[in-house]
Amino acid sequence: MIGAGMGAMAAAARLAVAGRRVTVYERTETHGGALRRHERDGFGFDTGPGLLHLPAVWRDLFVKTGREPLEERVAMAQVEPAVRHVFADGSSVALPGGSRAGTVEALDAALGPGAGERWSELLVRAREVWDATRRPLLEEPLTGAVDRAALGRDPYPARRRGLLRRRPATLTGVARAELRDPRLVALLESHALAHGLDPRRAPASAVVLAYLEHTFGTWYVRGGMRALADAVYERCLERGVEFRFGTAVSRVVVEGGRAVGVELADGTREAADAVVWGAGGPVPAAGDAGEAGGGTGAAAGRLTVLLALRGRRPEGTAHRTVVHTAGPGGTTRTVTVLRPGDPALVPDGEHESAVLSVAVPPHRAGAGRPADRAEAMDWTAGEWAAVDWTAPGAAERCADEALAVADAAGLGLGGRLLWREVRTPADTERETGAPGGAVPAPVLAGADGAFLRAANRTATAGLYRVGGWAHPGGGTAHAGMSGAMAAGLIVEGDDWRGSR
Known part of the structure; x- marks a missing residue:
C-alpha cells in the first residue's frame, strides 16, 4: 500500500480483515492525507476538508x-x-439540512414566492441523475471502455424547449434555464465551485452534488476531521x-x-x-508505459x-457560510467560511x-504570480493556468481578498483578528x-467521460488505485469508496462488481 491517505487506509483495514498481510508505505511522518490539523496557541484548525458528506x-x-x-x-x-448563503446583492438565506419543505419555505421567504418550488423541482430532476448513476459511479469499480462510454452520456433529463426536448450541456446552462433568479443560479453553481469545478464547464449531471448535500446532510466531526483520520x-x-x-x-516493480x-x-x-x-500522479511502474489517470x-x-x-x-x-461575489463574464465566485464553535479548537x-x-489555480514553481488580488482569486479566468x-505576496493578496469578501458580507472577522496563517496549493503539494496541490473533485457522468477518474484496477495485473485521483474521485467519502472497491477487487477477483 503506497500512501496513508483515507482511501488507502480504508482499503488496508478491509484487506487486513480479509486475512491479508498489509504494509503501508508513507513518505511523510503521518497518516490521513489531506485530513490534517494545524495547532497554535491553543487554537486548532482543519487544513483540509472541514465537513463530512455521506x-x-x-x-x-x-x-x-x-x-x-x-x-x-x-x-x-x-x-x-446546513449552510447560510450571502449573495452578491446582499440578500441571504439559511437552508435547513434534509428538509424539502423547510428549504422551500426558506427560499420563498428570502428570495420571493416561487423560488423554493423552482429549487425543489430541480432537486426532483437531480434525483433522476442520482438513481441513474449511484451504483456505477459510487458503488462499482470502473472497468473498461464500455463503462466509460456509458458514463460519458449525461443522464440529466431533457426538458421540452419549443418542439424539441433538449438537455442543457452544462450546470450553468441548467441553472440559467430552469432557476432564472440569479441568486438561485449562484446557489446551484456554488455546489460545483465547492469542489473546484467551473460550473460553465461541469456537465448538467453536476446537479447531483446539490441533491447529495440536501438529501444526506452535512456532518461535523467533533474535534475536527482529523479525528476521523485518527479513528481510521x-x-x-x-x-x-x-x-x-x-x-x-520510488516505483512499482x-x-x-x-x-x-x-x-x-x-x-x-x-x-x-x-x-x-x-x-x-501517474503510477511509476517499471516496464509500464505509464498508467494514465491521477x-x-x-x-x-x-x-x-x-x-x-x-471574542x-x-x-x-x-x-x-458561503459568500457569493461577482466574477468575470457573469460568473460567481465564492468564499466559504467555516466557524465550527467547537470548544476543542479554541x-x-x-x-x-x-x-x-x-478555489484557486494549482501551484507550479516559476509560473508567475497573479497581478492583483482579484486575479489571484479568479481561477475561472483561464484554462486552469497554474x-x-x-x-x-501571491498568497497574502489572495488571503486579503478572501477576508475582505467575508467582511463585506457582514461577518465582522477582520476586526477581531489575533493572527492568521495562509495555506496555499504549494503547501498541499508538499504535504x-x-x-500542483490540486484537489480532485468527485466523478460526474456526461461530457464524454471528461469528469471520470482512473479505474481502480489498472492495466497492470496486481496493481490497483485508490484515493481522490482514482474512481470515484475526490472527497473524503469518495476516497473511502475507492478503498472499498480496490479491496473488493483484490479479495474477490477482478470480476467483482461491487457489494450487492
Missing part, C-alpha cells in the same frame, strides 16, 4: 472491519442549518496493518506484466502479491486562511477559530504529494 461510507467501514458503530470512535453531529488509522492498527512512515516509494512489489527510495525492494497506489486534469487548488479570533462566537452563527470560551477557503504560490 457519513454512511465510514459507518460501513467500521461495521465491516469490527462490527462497531463509527459513533463509538468519533462524535458527529449534523450541521443545522487506529482501526488499521487494531487489525494488524503495519505502517512505515518516512518511507518513500513490474515483472512479466504483473506488479510484484515496490522499490523504496533507498533502493530496497519489497515483494508483494498486490500493490495499491494511493498517491497522486493527473490534475481540470482540478483547482485551495487557498485556506486560518483565523484566530478574539466569543456570536450566538446563532452558522457553522458554514483556548477558551473568549476566542473563536474560523477557516476561509477559496500560479507560483511561493512568489512573494500530500498531489501534483
Whole structure:
C-alpha cells in the first residue's frame, strides 16, 4: 500500500480483515492525507476538508472491519442549518439540512414566492441523475471502455424547449434555464465551485452534488476531521496493518506484466502479491508505459486562511457560510467560511477559530504570480493556468481578498483578528504529494467521460488505485469508496462488481 491517505487506509483495514498481510508505505511522518490539523496557541484548525458528506461510507467501514458503530470512535453531529448563503446583492438565506419543505419555505421567504418550488423541482430532476448513476459511479469499480462510454452520456433529463426536448450541456446552462433568479443560479453553481469545478464547464449531471448535500446532510466531526483520520488509522492498527512512515516509494516493480512489489527510495525492494497506489500522479511502474489517470486534469487548488479570533462566537452563527461575489463574464465566485464553535479548537470560551477557503489555480514553481488580488482569486479566468504560490505576496493578496469578501458580507472577522496563517496549493503539494496541490473533485457522468477518474484496477495485473485521483474521485467519502472497491477487487477477483 503506497500512501496513508483515507482511501488507502480504508482499503488496508478491509484487506487486513480479509486475512491479508498489509504494509503501508508513507513518505511523510503521518497518516490521513489531506485530513490534517494545524495547532497554535491553543487554537486548532482543519487544513483540509472541514465537513463530512455521506457519513454512511465510514459507518460501513467500521461495521465491516469490527462490527462497531463509527459513533463509538468519533462524535458527529449534523450541521443545522446546513449552510447560510450571502449573495452578491446582499440578500441571504439559511437552508435547513434534509428538509424539502423547510428549504422551500426558506427560499420563498428570502428570495420571493416561487423560488423554493423552482429549487425543489430541480432537486426532483437531480434525483433522476442520482438513481441513474449511484451504483456505477459510487458503488462499482470502473472497468473498461464500455463503462466509460456509458458514463460519458449525461443522464440529466431533457426538458421540452419549443418542439424539441433538449438537455442543457452544462450546470450553468441548467441553472440559467430552469432557476432564472440569479441568486438561485449562484446557489446551484456554488455546489460545483465547492469542489473546484467551473460550473460553465461541469456537465448538467453536476446537479447531483446539490441533491447529495440536501438529501444526506452535512456532518461535523467533533474535534475536527482529523479525528476521523485518527479513528481510521487506529482501526488499521487494531487489525494488524503495519505502517512505515518516512518511507518513500520510488516505483512499482513490474515483472512479466504483473506488479510484484515496490522499490523504496533507498533502493530496497519489497515483494508483494498486490500493490495499491494511493498517491497522486501517474503510477511509476517499471516496464509500464505509464498508467494514465491521477493527473490534475481540470482540478483547482485551495487557498485556506486560518483565523484566530478574539471574542466569543456570536450566538446563532452558522457553522458554514458561503459568500457569493461577482466574477468575470457573469460568473460567481465564492468564499466559504467555516466557524465550527467547537470548544476543542479554541483556548477558551473568549476566542473563536474560523477557516476561509477559496478555489484557486494549482501551484507550479516559476509560473508567475497573479497581478492583483482579484486575479489571484479568479481561477475561472483561464484554462486552469497554474500560479507560483511561493512568489512573494501571491498568497497574502489572495488571503486579503478572501477576508475582505467575508467582511463585506457582514461577518465582522477582520476586526477581531489575533493572527492568521495562509495555506496555499504549494503547501498541499508538499504535504500530500498531489501534483500542483490540486484537489480532485468527485466523478460526474456526461461530457464524454471528461469528469471520470482512473479505474481502480489498472492495466497492470496486481496493481490497483485508490484515493481522490482514482474512481470515484475526490472527497473524503469518495476516497473511502475507492478503498472499498480496490479491496473488493483484490479479495474477490477482478470480476467483482461491487457489494450487492
